[in-house]
Amino acid sequence: MKITDVVTFRVYGRYTGPNFPPGNRQAKALDLYPEFNTEGDTSVKEKPISAIYVEIQTDEGVSGLFGPIEEPNAFTINHTLKPFLIGRDPLATELLSDQMLRMDRHGHSGYFVTGVSSIDIALWDLKGKAWNQPVYRLLGGPTRPAVPAYASMLGFSTQPEDAAKLAAEHKDKGYTAQKWFFRYGPGDGTDGMTRNLAMAYAVREAVGPGYTLMFDAFWGWDLAYATEMVQQLEAIEPRWMEEPVPPERIGSFRRLRAASRVPIATGEHVYTRWQTKELLTAEAVDVLQNDPDWTGGISEQVKICALASAFEIPVIAHGHSLLPALHVAAAQSPSTVPYVEFLLRYQEVKQFFQTTVYRPENGMVTPPTLPGLGLVLDEGKIERRESL
Numbered sequence: 001m002k003i004t005d006v007v008t009f010r011v012y013g014r015y016t017g018p019n020f021p022p023g024n025r026q027a028k029a030l031d032l033y034p035e036f037n038t039e040g041d042t043s044v045k046e047k048p049i050s051a052i053y054v055e056i057q058t059d060e061g062v063s064g065l066f067g068p069i070e071e072p073n074a075f076t077i078n079h080t081l082k083p084f085l086i087g088r089d090p091l092a093t094e095l096l097s098d099q100m101l102r103m104d105r106h107g108h109s110g111y112f113v114t115g116v117s118s119i120d121i122a123l124w125d126l127k128g129k130a131w132n133q134p135v136y137r138l139l140g141g142p143t144r145p146a147v148p149a150y151a152s153m154l155g156f157s158t159q160p161e162d163a164a165k166l167a168a169e170h171k172d173k174g175y176t177a178q179k180w181f182f183r184y185g186p187g188d189g190t191d192g193m194t195r196n197l198a199m200a201y202a203v204r205e206a207v208g209p210g211y212t213l214m215f216d217a218f219w220g221w222d223l224a225y226a227t228e229m230v231q232q233l234e235a236i237e238p239r240w241m242e243e244p245v246p247p248e249r250i251g252s253f254r255r256l257r258a259a260s261r262v263p264i265a266t267g268e269h270v271y272t273r274w275q276t277k278e279l280l281t282a283e284a285v286d287v288l289q290n291d292p293d294w295t296g297g298i299s300e301q302v303k304i305c306a307l308a309s310a311f312e313i314p315v316i317a318h319g320h321s322l323l324p325a326l327h328v329a330a331a332q333s334p335s336t337v338p339y340v341e342f343l344l345r346y347q348e349v350k351q352f353f354q355t356t357v358y359r360p361e362n363g364m365v366t367p368p369t370l371p372g373l374g375l376v377l378d379e380g381k382i383e384r385r386e387s388l
């Protein structure tokens with residue numbers, strides 16, 4: 001079998017599902033500057049949406065599909081990876097992964113690796129279709145019939161009363177864990193910190209002691225602010241504090257771990273097993289969150305799981321999309337991958353163009369049994385399609 005073409009395309013449609021983003025947003029690093037510390041436009045009434053996919057085609061008619069991917073990934077694919085892939089054996093995923101990660105002098109992190117990730121995931125979809133098996137079976141699974149999903153509450157109101165009500169509702173829906181997002185950071189002064197803490201304490205009170213609760217700062221803070229926050233959060237026992245500072249600040253992560261009993265998580269902006277190793281050997285994290293969509297693909301995510309398991313650190317993938325992380329989770333020990341993340345608002349939109357929107361039921365998500373990833377586009381929802 002040989003790769004004959006790699007195509008990227010954008011599909012357009014009209015979103016009809018619930019919870020259209022933008023909703024309430026999280027803190028971000030640029031908020032330090034008042035001109036960037038503004039609310040998004042939440043008055044959107046029209047709901048036109050689009051999404052980019054990549055398809056790998058072969059001379060035997062089998063193809064691999066993955067998306068939505070980001071526009072810079074399509075650029076990397078079309079300008080660098082596609083010419084490299086045409087004529088190659090698509091089933092040799094380990095060879096292609098190793099070679100793609102050696103291709104570009106600036107390509108050890110960031111958008112080059114996210115582009116490689118898109119291709120690697122599409123290759124796994126192709127291999128599953130060629131061998132008529134879901135990806136988790138090719139990876140050695142299933143290790144369990146369904147994987148616990150934690151409810152990731154990005155986009156919902158962070159007003160303490162609203163957040164408390166939603167937290168209680170989602171606990172009642174069967175979710176055994178939830179993550180809430182802080183809106184405020186160093187640019188918002190002591191008032192912002194007070195509001196952050198009011199939200200966190202209200203959510204804890206709503207779900208009760210012992211319930212698994214996490215918080216995310218989307219690398220929007222600095223070490224001093226993060227230290228104050230984790231010390232103030234210690235009493236409500238978060239399962240983790242996520243991305244308090246940018247992930248390359250390994251020394252800051254170490255100091256934060258020493259500053260309180262709150263476990264520290266990062267990884268969604270960490271690329272490949274080598275960057276992950278630096279966090280592990282420095283004892284800088286309690287939970288890793290590499291995302292197969294970004295860290296190098298399914299091939300790399302599996303290696304990161306093996307590496308992390310030897311350090312007794314769980315890998316709870318960031319939930320950019322659901323399916324790649326879900327297939328990996330379903331083929332890993334529950335000790336290594338105890339949860340997948342499910343972004344309640346964003347997954348509805350990201351999966352809109354699929355025939356099936358995969359969601360947790362009673363807090364558990366069952367991996368698709370279709371060959372490959374289980375991602376099938378619904379032509380009925382696609383009004384227009386354009387090549388990139």
Ligand SMILES: [Mg+2]
Nearest residue numbers: 216218242268
């Ligand atoms: Mg995050």
